[in-house]
Amino acid sequence: MCVGLSAKVVKVSNGTAIVDASGARRTVSADLIRDLVPGDYVMVHAGCAIAKITDDDDKESDDVMESMFL
Amino acid sequence: MSDMVTLAHGAGGRQTSELIDRVFKANFENPLLTADDAAVLDAPAGKLAMTTDGFIVSPAFFPGGNIGKLSICGTVNDLACMGAKPLYLSCAFVIEEGYPMDKLEEIAEAMAATAKKAGVRIVSGDTKVAGKGQADGVFITTTGVGAILPGVSTSGAFARPGDAVIVTGDVGRHGCTVLLARDEFGIEADVTSDCAPLWDSVQALLNETTDVHVIRDATRGGVGTVLYEIAGQSKVGVRLDAASVPVAPGVRGVCGMLGLEPLYLACEGRLVVVAPKDKADAIVAALRTVEESAGAAIIGEITADHPGRVVMTTEIGAETILPQPGGELLPRIC
Amino acid sequence: MSEEAKRKAIDIISHYDGRPLRIMEVCGTHTHEIFRLGIRRILSPKIKLISGPGCPVCVTPVGFIDEAIFLALEKHATITTFGDLVRVPGTKKSLAAARAEGARVQIVYSPLDALEYAKEHPEEEVVFLSVGFETTVPVCCLAVKKAAGEGITNFSLLVANKTMPMAYAALKGSADIFLYPGHVNAITGTSVCEDLVKEGVSGVVAGFTAKELVTALAVAVTNAEKGEPFFVNAYPRVVKPEGSPEGMAIMEEMMEPCDTEWRGLGVIPMSGLKLRDEYAAFDARRKFNVSGIEGHANPGCRCGQILKGELTPPECPLFKKVCNPLHPVGACMVSGEGACSAWYQYGES
Structure with missing residues (x-):
């Protein structure tokens, strides 16, 4: 229902952020996330950063798998 | 001369000759381009290939090229795909009234430079001016004639199970560049069109071996569409290795944002080559010696199973069908 | 490590041999990725994947398209929309067909771009087709909020946004396990899922990469074998238990629940959203007096x-x-x- 894209924040200015996803850059709304700083990673949907994420890698899945079989 | 094209430039009188002299003749100058009604040409021995193509692109100027460069590349590449060395081109312009003269000159310069690089001569041309709003900027139609190299016989119907599928560089750059140049989605990326004449690449490949089954240039519809055409014409299946399809990072990023598949974005300087597997490595090595095909890679193989279809091995090791393209490319967001 | 975890997950879901399981991927993007990756082809025959109602385009009723076409052709509004909606058939035609008849239809990446378009074209009435679930609602609200703040009067939403909680209740019996839509949970948090466990409904929040999807399925299968209802957030890099308080707040501030029709599922009470009265000026239905348009789907369509x-x-x-x-x-x-x-x-x- 909701295509999301993880991207890195390169610039933040009053309520908007420029994000970079493997070289594609776009200005998105940063209204939903407080205290965004360059270098943060966010999940972007329809021109809006909807969540701050750890990075753009999915390695946390490993922890999910690991914790299940402890 | 005026700084924009007017209806008088298309009326056939003095202003028409002025336009032709200053813009076209000045750039296309060669002994075969005369003021007569038709070009008189030496016919080479052996078989000829001939093709025609109309060019409309919005915007007409984009990173890596313009409609002029495109109009030469498109036609010489179609010839090259048949193993034909491009010899002669004709070009017909439809220009919208009010089009800036300097832009038209820039287009003609790009055509001349590209034709020179492709080793082809522009031998005849035509200019029409359409009223404001009856055309969008400049439309160009080019027709090309080439001499097929002896011993070469390629066709989309010649792919055989066991053949390797090669692409001459990263996919989808032209389509992505034009999409960004339209600036409809507020996205920026360092992506330039792959638009290039490919005869040098084809010649390098044919010098290596003439045992090549299919050469096709991936234009509209991209590499994915070409693979479906080959699968259909040859009644074979195509198995792609998704991970080995070269995609430039910027193109991948843009496709990620808009939910598009790079395999379906247009290329204007990429060939799909199908050849026996034991020749594939040598072909790739030969292609890589030429600038325009330095990124050549083997991306899959021709199979006897699932004729007419293109399947992909995905990152979880499963096999899926590459969906057939259809309709206009719409960014998928929700 | 990374490849190993993925292989292990693939191994679990391809060799599962317990009781037959029905897993519903609620989210349309999951459906798309599951097909693209070929996950169904490696899945144990004991696991049946059901594609749920989480594609906003799919659940949008025929009448909504009719309303949009009415606005475009009768009220001469410029329709701005996500690309997918353009080809959806209405009762008589799609927006693509209406565009061929002269309707102005503009595809946008974001509702905020629709607002920009409105600002650049003050002579046009611009309507954004506001579809989508909790993930998309906040950004639709943001567009209205900015329009209100900047005094933009030629911009409005035709709202067909939906929310998931009531839909889960309606779908409860359709599957043994829900694969929850990660990006919805990124906004709503996971309390809805925790509550459903108490009612005996199991589920796993899933991400969207190959590894995240196979991991979520492996988690679902492994837990199902234990027999107790369960809930696992298998997408912790994006989904926090509390979700996005800012996203929920703006949604609450500007929208209120209403009954709404889901294509195929009928009316699900209080599963839709509409703009609150304070924002009536940005509600295309109220602004242009759109009422009484009822769509009729092709009777053969299932x-x-x-x-x-x-x-x-x-x-x-x-x-x-x-x-x-x-x-x-x-x-x-x-x-x-x-x-x-x-x-x-x-x-x-």
Whole structure:
């Protein structure tokens, strides 16, 4: 229902952020996330950063798998 | 001369000759381009290939090229795909009234430079001016004639199970560049069109071996569409290795944002080559010696199973069908 | 480590041999990715994946398209929309057909871009087709909020946004386990899922990469074998238990729940959203007096039963015969996320 894209924040200015996803850059709304700083990673949907994420890698899945079989 | 094209430039009188002299003749100058009604040409021995193509692109100027460069590349590449060395081109312009003269000159310069690089001569041309709003900027139609190299016989119907599928560089750059140049989605990326004449690449490949089954240039519809055409014409299946399809990072990023598949974005300087597997490595090595095909890679193989279809091995090791393209490319967001 | 975890997950879901499980991927993007990656092809025959109603395009009723076409052709509004909606058939035609008749239809990446378009074209009335679930609602609200703040008067929303909690209740019996839509949970948090566990409904929040999807499925399968209802957030890099308080706040501030029709599922009480009265000036229905438009779907179309997982697309009498991606009859064939489109394109049988 909701295509999301993880991207890195390169610039933040009053309520908007420029994000970079493997070289594609776009200005998105940063209204939903407080205290965004360059270098943060966010999940972007329809021109809006909807969540701050750890990075753009999915390695946390490993922890999910690991914790299940402890 | 005026700084924009007017209806008088298309009326056939003095202003028409002025336009032709200053813009076209000045750039296309060669002994075969005369003021007569038709070009008189030496016919080479052996078989000829001939093709025609109309060019409309919005915007007409984009990173890596313009409609002029495109109009030469498109036609010489179609010839090259048949193993034909491009010899002669004709070009017909439809220009919208009010089009800036300097832009038209820039287009003609790009055509001349590209034709020179492709080793082809522009031998005849035509200019029409359409009223404001009856055309969008400049439309160009080019027709090309080439001499097929002896011993070469390629066709989309010649792919055989066991053949390797090669692409001459990263996919989808032209389509992505034009999409960004339209600036409809507020996205920026360092992506330039792959638009290039490919005869040098084809010649390098044919010098290596003439045992090549299919050469096709991936234009509209991209590499994915070409693979479906080959699968259909040859009644074979195509198995792609998704991970080995070269995609430039910027193109991948843009496709990620808009939910598009790079395999379906247009290329204007990429060939799909199908050849026996034991020749594939040598072909790739030969292609890589030429600038325009330095990124050549083997991306899959021709199979006897699932004729007419293109399947992909995905990152979880499963096999899926590459969906057939259809309709206009719409960014998928929700 | 990373590859090893992925391989282990793939191993679990391809060799599962317990009781038959029905897992519903609620989210259309999951449906799309599951087909694209070929996950169904490696899945144990004991696991049945059901494509749920989480494609906003698919569940948007025919009447909504009719309303948009009415606004475009009768009220001469400029329609701005996500790309997928353009080809969805209304009662008589799609927006693509209306565009060929002269309607102004502009595809946008974001509702905020629709607002920008409105600002650049003050002479046009610009309507954004506001579809989507909790993930998309906040950004639609942001567009209205900015318009209100900047005094933009030529911008409004035709709202058909939906929320998931009531839909889960309606779908409860359709599957053993829900694969929850990660990006919805990124906004709403996971309390809805925790509550459903108490009612005996199991689920796993899933991400969207290959590894995240196979991991979520492996988690679902492994927990199902234990026999107790469970809930696991298998997408912790994006989904926090509390979700996005800012996102929930703006949604609450500007929208209120209402009954709404889901294509195929009928009216689900309080599962829709509409703009609160304070924002009536930005509600296209109120602004242009749109009322009484009732859509009529092709009677042969089985989108509804397919969305509930009762039928698979090939069981619909129209599938592949008259309905295909180039000439879609139902919305499920239009959207890249639609179950019918996915089955058609990927040739599942």
